[in-house]
Amino acid sequence: MTKQYILNLETSKIELLHFSKEEYKSLTTDEQKSIRRAYMFAGSRSAWVSRSTKNHYSAISVAKQLGFTDGGKIGERLSYAEKVERQVEKAEARIDRYEKYADNAETRAKNLQKDINSMHGDIAFFTQPIIAGHAGSQRFARQREKMFDRYHKGFEEYRKSEYFRDKAETAEQTASMSKFKSRTYLSNRIEESNKIIREYERLIVRAEETQNEAFIETLLEKMEYEIEKLAYLHNKMDEIGGVQFNKDNLKAGYLVKIRGSWAVVVKANPKTVEVKYEVVPYTLKYAYAKIQEMKIPEGWTEKKKETAVNPFEVEDIVVRTAIYSDEIIKAFQVVKKTDKSVTIKEIFIENNIPQRNDFKIGSQERRTVKQDRNKNYVVNHDDWFLYKYNSAV
Missing domain, CATH: 1.10.287 (Helix Hairpins)
Structure with missing residues (x-):
């Protein structure tokens, strides 16, 4: 009888079919060790099943080395719930x-x-x-x-x-499903699930470019499962009241309790809160789900936000010139801006003139805007400053 390995969709594990204990005992010591590393014997199924549930590369490699062939899939995939x-x-x-x-x-x-x-x-x-x-x-x-x-x-x-x-x-x-009653646990799992989904989306795009239909089908199945899992986790988070704190209801100077200790909020970011403990000389970042309590200190007043100045606009050109001449060494074009930074991309230079919209191959770079010693606004680029190019193109 042909020896085969199959993927059991219900358990998400590889199983070795038609492989008795007597056959296992007849293997060499090294072969037995390789099986035990990748598989364990499941008495309930009277079969060797893989230890892995996601990445089956090692389990399948061992099976092929021992003469097993691909027997396909059996069963139906269970939803995360x-x-x-x-x-x-x-x-x-x-x-x-x-x-x-x-x-x-x-x-x-x-x-x-x-x-x-x-x-x-x-x-x-x-x-x-x-x-x-x-x-x-x-x-x-x-x-x-x-x-x-x-x-x-x-x-x-x-x-x-x-x-x-x-x-x-x-x-x-x-x-008791106690872990599904923890905001921290659910928040971490939601973040992991979102990361996995983004990775599947990236892999699907690459698979479509190479027209790898089989791989696309596998990725879509995995992505469907991960989306079901994400929905389940969000539902569990909603059942316990969701994440109570966020950047909209926390201000710098508020006190928050995390892991039983109080800390001062330094900054509320979109996904994390940056805090300072009295006994720690630096700030730490935590997910909002880790916050247990919040209180406003007596006499607290909100600090006035400093008006950020960024004179650069989208499509502006910034350049780096030689130290002792007007030769333009590098030129960049602004493609995005915020109050304190710009996103730039390098462009070609011809006859010492930057070529607007003629971009070089490469990724965009996000850089901060600051002032030099003469109070001129510049774009910080590694160990150099980029100045605005004012000549007509």
């Missing part, structure tokens, strides 16, 4: 199982230690010396040693019971 529901069901089943394991281990511990515990108060049992060559004394020594050995094994069972109770507690957290 369905996967979460499945995780909750499994966690609930684990709670009962781990608690039973813990109870059994605790019972074994008590049974192993009951002999020694029953001797508490019998000083002779613990202090009686052993007489060399005396049969009764030697027999007592062996009996006492066995009791102590069982007593120490009891501690191992108690440790096992604590381990299983910790596992049960972790399973309870999963079953």
